[in-house]
Every structure is written in C-alpha cells, then in structure tokens.
Amino acid sequence: xxxxxxxxxxxxxxxxxxxxxxxxxxxxxxxxxxxxxxxxxxxxxxxxxxxxxxxxxxxxxxxxxxxxxxxxxxxxxxxxxxxxxxxxxxxxxxxxxxxxxxxxxxxxxxxxxxxxxxxxxxxxxxxxxxxxxxxxxxxxxxxxxxxxxxxxxxxxxxxxxxxxxxxxxxxxxxxxxxxxxxxxxxxxxxxxxxxxxxxxxxxxxxxxxxxxxxxxxxxxxxxxxxxxxxxxxxxxxxxxxxxxxxxxxxxxxxxxxxxxxxxxxxxxxxxxxxxxxxxxxxxxxxxxxxxxxxxxxxxxxxxxxxxxxxxxxxxxxxxxxxxxxxxxxxxxxxxxxxxxxxxxxxxxxxxxxxxxxxxxxxxxxxxxxxxxxxxxxxxxxxxxxxxxxxxxxxxxxxxxxxxxxxxxxxxxxxxxxxxxxxxxxxxxxxxxxxxxxxxxxxxxxxxxxxxxxxxxxxxxxxxxxxxxxxxxxxxxxxxxxxxxxxxxxxxxxxxxxxxxxxxxxxxxxxxxxxxxxxxxxxxxxxxx
Numbered sequence: 001x002x003x004x005x006x007x008x009x010x011x012x013x014x015x016x017x018x019x020x021x022x023x024x025x026x027x028x029x030x031x032x033x034x035x036x037x038x039x040x041x042x043x044x045x046x047x048x049x050x051x052x053x054x055x056x057x058x059x060x061x062x063x064x065x066x067x068x069x070x071x072x073x074x075x076x077x078x079x080x081x082x083x084x085x086x087x088x089x090x091x092x093x094x095x096x097x098x099x100x101x102x103x104x105x106x107x108x109x110x111x112x113x114x115x116x117x118x119x120x121x122x123x124x125x126x127x128x129x130x131x132x133x134x135x136x137x138x139x140x141x142x143x144x145x146x147x148x149x150x151x152x153x154x155x156x157x158x159x160x161x162x163x164x165x166x167x168x169x170x171x172x173x174x175x176x177x178x179x180x181x182x183x184x185x186x187x188x189x190x191x192x193x194x195x196x197x198x199x200x201x202x203x204x205x206x207x208x209x210x211x212x213x214x215x216x217x218x219x220x221x222x223x224x225x226x227x228x229x230x231x232x233x234x235x236x237x238x239x240x241x242x243x244x245x246x247x248x249x250x251x252x253x254x255x256x257x258x259x260x261x262x263x264x265x266x267x268x269x270x271x272x273x274x275x276x277x278x279x280x281x282x283x284x285x286x287x288x289x290x291x292x293x294x295x296x297x298x299x300x301x302x303x304x305x306x307x308x309x310x311x312x313x314x315x316x317x318x319x320x321x322x323x324x325x326x327x328x329x330x331x332x333x334x335x336x337x338x339x340x341x342x343x344x345x346x347x348x349x350x351x352x353x354x355x356x357x358x359x360x361x362x363x364x365x366x367x368x369x370x371x372x373x374x375x376x377x378x379x380x381x382x383x384x385x386x387x388x389x390x391x392x393x394x395x396x397x398x399x400x401x402x403x404x405x406x407x408x409x410x411x412x413x414x415x416x417x418x419x420x421x422x423x424x425x426x427x428x429x430x431x432x433x434x435x436x437x438x439x440x441x442x443x444x445x446x447x448x449x450x451x452x453x454x455x456x457x458x459x460x461x462x463x464x465x466x467x468x469x470x471x472x473x474x475x476x477x478x479x480x481x482x483x484x485x486x487x488x489x490x491x492x493x494x495x496x497x498x499x500x501x502x503x504x505x506x507x508x509x510x511x512x513x514x515x516x517x518x519x520x521x522x523x524x525x526x527x528x
Contacts, residue, residue, distance in 0.1 A: 016050045027087040029156050031095040048096040068220040070167045094160035118231045176210035192335045195244040196265040266392035267332045274325040279320045
C-alpha cells in the first residue's frame with residue numbers, strides 16, 4: 001500500500017536500499033533490541049527516521065497535507081503498510097515515535113506551542129549528562145538501572161496508545177526556518193513595510209518557498225512562525241502583526257511591534273486590497289466593452305446601452321479607487337521617509353559620539369600634540385647632525401688612507417666614456433645604413449638582371465620559332481624532329497645555367513670588394 005496515492009513506498013530511497021529480510025526486521029517489533037542489541041536498535045531507528053522525514057517532505061501523510069507536523073495515528077500505520085513487499089503493517093512504530101521524541105527529532109505539538117522556553121533548552125540533569133557529558137552508552141546503562149525512563153518495558157500496544165498524537169518534526173522545521181530567513185535576507189527590503197506581514201501575507205510569501213516542491217499548510221505556517229519568534233528570534237509578533245527584526249539592532253523599539261508598525265501594515269494591506277480591486281474593476285470594464293461590441297453587432301441597442309451605463313459606473317469607481325490608492329501610497333511613503341530619517345539621525349548621533357570619544361583621547365590634546373611635534377623636530381635635527389658627522393668622518397678616513405678622489409677628474413672620465421659610446425653608436429648607425437643601401441642596390445640589380453634575362457629569353461625563343469617557320473616555308477629546312485628539338489632545348493638551358501653561374505660569380509666578387517672596402521675604412525678609423 002502507498003503512504004501517498006501518488007508515490008508508493010517502494011519508490012522511497014530507504015526502501016530501495018534494503019533487502020527483503022532486512023525490511024521484515026525493520027517492520028517487526030524490535031523494541032527489545034534496545035537492551036539486547038543497542039547497535040542494531042539504533043540502526044533500525046535511523047532507518048525509520050529517514051523514512052518518516054522523506055514521507056513528510058513529499059506530502060505523504062495519508063490523512064493530512066501537513067509537512068512540519070507528524071500525525072501519529074492509525075492512518076499513519078495503515079499508510080506505511082507494504083503488502084507488495086510481504087511485510088504488512090509496521091509493528092514497532094510506537095517505539096520509533098518514542099525514541100524520536102526522546103532524541104529531540106520530534107516534539108509534541110501541544111508542548112511546542114505552549115512552551116515559553118526554546119526547544120534547544122535541556123531540562124533534566126540526567127538528560128544533560130547523557131547528551132553532553134558521557135553520551136548514549138551511559139544513557140543506556142541508566143535505563144537498565146531505572147534511573148531514567150521505563151518506556152522500553154512497556155508493551156508495544158500500550159506504548160502506541162501513549163504516543164498517539166501530533167508532533168513537530170524538528171529537522172524539517174529547522175530547514176524551513178533557514179530557507180525563509182535566507183529568502184528574506186536576500187530580498188532587498190528598502191522600507192519598513194517590507195518587514196511587516198500578517199498571517200495571510202506571510203503564508204502567501206513563504207509557504208511555497210520554505211521547503212522544495214511542497215507548500216506548507218496553515219498549521220505548518222503557525223508552527224514555523226512560533227519557531228522563528230521563540231527559538232530563532234528572527235521575528236516578533238503581536239496579535240496578527242509579524243515583523244522581521246535585525247538581531248544586531250540594539251534599539252528597543254526595533255525588537256517589538258509598535259503602533260507605527262500596526263499603522264504601516266494596515267496601509268500596506270489596504271494598498272494590496274486596492275490593487276486587487278483595481279485589477280478586478282479593470283477586467284470588468286474590459287468585459288463590459290466586449291459585451292457592448294457584441295450586442296451592437298447583433299443590433300441590440302438597449303442591451304448595449306445597459307452595458308455602456310454599467311461600464312461608465314465602473315470607470316467612475318475605478319477613478320475613486322485609483323485616487324484612494326495614490327493617497328494611501330503617498331501617506332505610506334511619507335511615513336517610511338520619516339522612519340528612514342530617524343535611522344539617519346541615529347547614525348549621526350552614533351558618529352558624533354564616536355568622534356567625540358576619539359577626540360577626547362589624551363594623545364590628541366593641544367599641549368600633547370605640540371610636545372610630540374617638537375620632539376619629532378629635535379629627533380630629525382639630531383639625525384641630520386649624525387649623518388653629517390658620519391660623512392665628515394668618512395672623508396677624513398679616506399684622506400688619511402690616500403684614497404682621495406678628484407671629482408673633476410671623474411667628470412672628465414665619465415664624459416670621455418659618453419663620447420666614446422656616442423661615437424660607437426654613430427658608427428653602428430652608419431654601418432647599418434651602408435648595409436641597408438647595399439642590400440637594396442643588390443636587390444634592385446638582381447631584379448633588373450632577372451627582368452633582362454627574361455626579356456632576352458623570350459626574344460630568343462620568339463626569334464628561334466620565327467627562323468624555323470621561315471626555313472620550313474622556304475623549303476630550306478625540314479621540320480625539326482622531336483629529338484632534335486629536345487637536344488636544342490637542353491643546349492639552350494645549359495647556356496642559361498652558365499649565365500646564372502656567371503652572375504653568381506660576379507656577386508661574390510662584389511662582396512669581396514665590399515669587405516675589402518670595409519676593412520680599409522675600419523683601419524682609417526683606428527688611425528684617427
């Protein structure tokens with residue numbers, strides 16, 4: 001059977017991860033294992049905890065849509081029946097509820113709503129010792145000695161009668177509270193009205209955002225508000241007013257709901273109501289306009305006139321509502337502006353107090369400042385005297401050691417080095433210019449030779465073709481065979497290759513002449 005009509009138990013992760021024999025053990029009455037096999041008992045309990053949390057987080061309770069409140073009743077046991085896996089009803093569910101309540105995973109709804117203390121407050125000394133000092137082994141030992149609790153000695157039937165009821169599920173409640181708080185903090189709340197809600201607007205804003213893929217019920221929302229106010233201290237409430245507060249704000253009025261908050265919330269709700277009315281009136285006007293056109297097409301003038309009169313009345317009502325909306329919005333804006341001015345003045349007062357506190361420091365008195373500055377001037381003068389004494393002493397030592405250096409001689413040597421460097425740079429630039437000019441000249445000459453050779457080659461080929469044609473036509477020469485033509489072509493190519501080789505020899509000779517000229521120039525420079 002399914003705990004929810006839409007999602008069978010066999011689809012739950014906890015059911016998929018266990019064998020059939022293991023599931024039968026989980027569905028049996030394993031309460032006696034608490035004494036005989038504590039580790040196995042704890043393992044079973046952990047499996048049921050994860051199963052119940054998944055059941056609630058997917059709206060799987062058979063008789064309720066509550067997410068944060070577990071209803072321990074017969075419908076829960078029937079919903080956990082799993083006939084398809086051959087295990088039937090869970091026989092140890094009462095022990096599970098008892099242990100989850102004892103460990104703080106769930107808490108009785110009535111106790112949660114009426115308690116004035118946080119759910120994180122530990123009451124009895126045995127519980128504190130067991131939870132914080134020694135741990136679960138001592139807790140188990142204390143149970144054996146009947147120091148704490150005797151629930152494990154009850155029958156499962158009697159235990160079930162005792163634990164039936166409604167329970168707040170703390171892990172899901174904490175998750176929902178974290179999500180709501182994070183969502184509110186992430187939203188840019190620029191005005192006082194943004195931090196104020198009533199029950200309906202709070203549910204509309206956060207019920208579908210608190211937990212993924214589910215919407216909180218009205219009971220869930222009440223539990224969540226109680227937790228946020230009492231345990232997390234994120235909101236304060238008074239009657240139907242809910243106000244998000246800043247824990248860092250030390251102002252007393254920021255942590256209570258004031259008459260200003262009541263007034264601002266009333267204006268906020270009035271604005272929301274008027275906006276809804278205006279939207280509804282606008283839709284009615286559009287509907288009347290469509291009816292007028294429809295009846296005019298059918299020649300029903302009287303009916304069209306009736307709709308026209310109704311539209312006119314709605315338009316007058318829309319104008320009134322718009323004026324009312326503008327008035328309330330303007331009033332709310334002035335109220336929020338005044339509240340913002342109060343915050344600004346508080347910041348000014350804090351800044352002034354801080355500045356005065358700093359200026360009152362003894363180090364900032366006028367006589368102390370003058371004394372400090374005079375001492376600084378004296379220290380600077382002493383530093384100058386010490387530097388001068390060290391410099392004079394160093395010169396005396398240098399003079400005694402015969403290491404006196406003439407500054408004028410150093411300047412002349414430095415200038416000579418600069419001149420030599422400039423001359424080298426000038427020669428390098430001149431050499432670079434000559435090389436560039438020679439390369440450009442060589443490039444132009446090579447291009448010119450190649451061009452002339454190409455022209456000569458083309459002209460020779462043309463003349464040869466013309467000569468052969470004339471000889472053939474005059475009868476003094478028979479057409480040249482392919483072998484003769486090929487032989488003539490090879491001879492011509494050999495002649496061309498010889499020309500290229502000669503040109504390369506000419507270039508090498510030119511390079512040698514240029515290198516000789518550069519050597520002569522270098523020798524002249526050395527002599528100068």
